[in-house]
Amino acid sequence: MSKSVVKSKTLSEMKDKYIGKRGSQERESYEHELRMDILGRLIKATRQERCLTQEQLGLLVGVQKAQISKLESCANSATIDTIVKIFSALKAEIHFKVSLG
Numbered sequence: 001m002s003k004s005v006v007k008s009k010t011l012s013e014m015k016d017k018y019i020g021k022r023g024s025q026e027r028e029s030y031e032h033e034l035r036m037d038i039l040g041r042l043i044k045a046t047r048q049e050r051c052l053t054q055e056q057l058g059l060l061v062g063v064q065k066a067q068i069s070k071l072e073s074c075a076n077s078a079t080i081d082t083i084v085k086i087f088s089a090l091k092a093e094i095h096f097k098v099s100l101g
Contacts, residue, residue, distance in 0.1 A: 036074045039083070044072040046090045060089035 020026035054068040087094040
């Protein structure tokens with residue numbers, strides 16, 4: 001009986017194959033949407049942990065409830081200033097990492 005060999009691939013290799021190579025427009029768009037999705041989920045989870053409604057958080061930040069909703073559902077992007085204000089209102093630390101490669 002012969003054994004079959006299963007070749008495994010890394011997540012990066014799978015992204016290269018099915019989304020596009022790193023640096024391509026498709027891959028950059030995918031990575032941006034993924035980061036925005038993670039950020040939106042983090043905002044929502046932290047807001048809920050602090051027992052705040054979207055409207056209450058909006059009042060603390062100085063934006064409409066609709067903007068908080070859009071950020072949480074990744075319907076739009078936010079400025080760094082808005083993100084900092086949101087996490088400050090949530091009494092959460094935020095750190096940005098910039099890597100030049």
